[in-house]
Amino acid sequence: MSTSTTTKSIETMFSVGAHFGLGRSRRHPSAAKYIFGTKNRTDIFDLEKTVPMLDAAKAFVSGLAKEGKTVLFVGGKKEASAAIKAAAQSVNMPYVDGRWIGGTITNAGQIRKRIERYEKLVADKESGELAKYTKRERMLIDKEIASLEKIFMGIVSMKKLPDALFVVDPRREKNAVAEAAAAGIPVVALAGSDCDMSVAAYPIAGNDSAKASVQLFVDEIAKAYQDGKKAA
Numbered sequence: 001m002s003t004s005t006t007t008k009s010i011e012t013m014f015s016v017g018a019h020f021g022l023g024r025s026r027r028h029p030s031a032a033k034y035i036f037g038t039k040n041r042t043d044i045f046d047l048e049k050t051v052p053m054l055d056a057a058k059a060f061v062s063g064l065a066k067e068g069k070t071v072l073f074v075g076g077k078k079e080a081s082a083a084i085k086a087a088a089q090s091v092n093m094p095y096v097d098g099r100w101i102g103g104t105i106t107n108a109g110q111i112r113k114r115i116e117r118y119e120k121l122v123a124d125k126e127s128g129e130l131a132k133y134t135k136r137e138r139m140l141i142d143k144e145i146a147s148l149e150k151i152f153m154g155i156v157s158m159k160k161l162p163d164a165l166f167v168v169d170p171r172r173e174k175n176a177v178a179e180a181a182a183a184g185i186p187v188v189a190l191a192g193s194d195c196d197m198s199v200a201a202y203p204i205a206g207n208d209s210a211k212a213s214v215q216l217f218v219d220e221i222a223k224a225y226q227d228g229k230k231a232a
Contacts, residue, residue, distance in 0.1 A: 023041055069163035072095065077172055087222035165186075193205075
């Protein structure tokens with residue numbers, strides 16, 4: 001990347017507050033080498049180090065897209081959920097924009113059975129198959145559909161284990177990260193100063209708590225995937 005391009009990237013990150021970490025007392029030791037300094041007891045990321053981390057993550061994601069592989073987008077906290085859902089949908093990838101359901105990776109067979117139950121109920125409803133049930137029974141089935149949809153809607157299309165995860169805040173999404181590790185699935189992660197950078201194969205040191213910052217990084221990863229698909 002040229003000096004001018006790097007400078008522009010840093011300026012863009014700076015404009016959305018990507019340089020802000022958390023309080024120094026909350027810093028994870030693995031984040032120390034990415035910290036430029038501390039101002040008013042708040043850690044400040046060295047964005048000159050964040051740029052190549054983002055570039056490496058984008059190159060990895062783009063490579064996956066070229067091979068037609070699946071990236072599961074994960075970010076359930078309020079600052080990330082909308083961005084994660086929109087970005088994943090823009091590239092037709094699965095997502096988890098709420099609470100991580102235990103076993104999504106490590107007990108995928110059982111999760112798939114529940115998703116198939118949801119798909120069957122929806123199909124039966126659309127075909128008129130539910131007309132044979134009483135009004136109360138149909139009401140209970142509608143409630144079940146709504147419940148299953150809320151939990152699994154983002155991963156209905158995921159017929160097999162993902163090839164990688166993109167996670168916003170690996171500390172908060174520790175269960176997802178742990179399941180990925182157990183299955184040998186690499187993780188790309190936007191990680192704040194309180195996160196263990198070592199849990200991600202491709203960590204991106206930056207503000208994972210501000211909507212504007214999260215939006216920027218999520219969009220960059222989605223764009224990298226889209227570019228990879230176009231180059232395939």
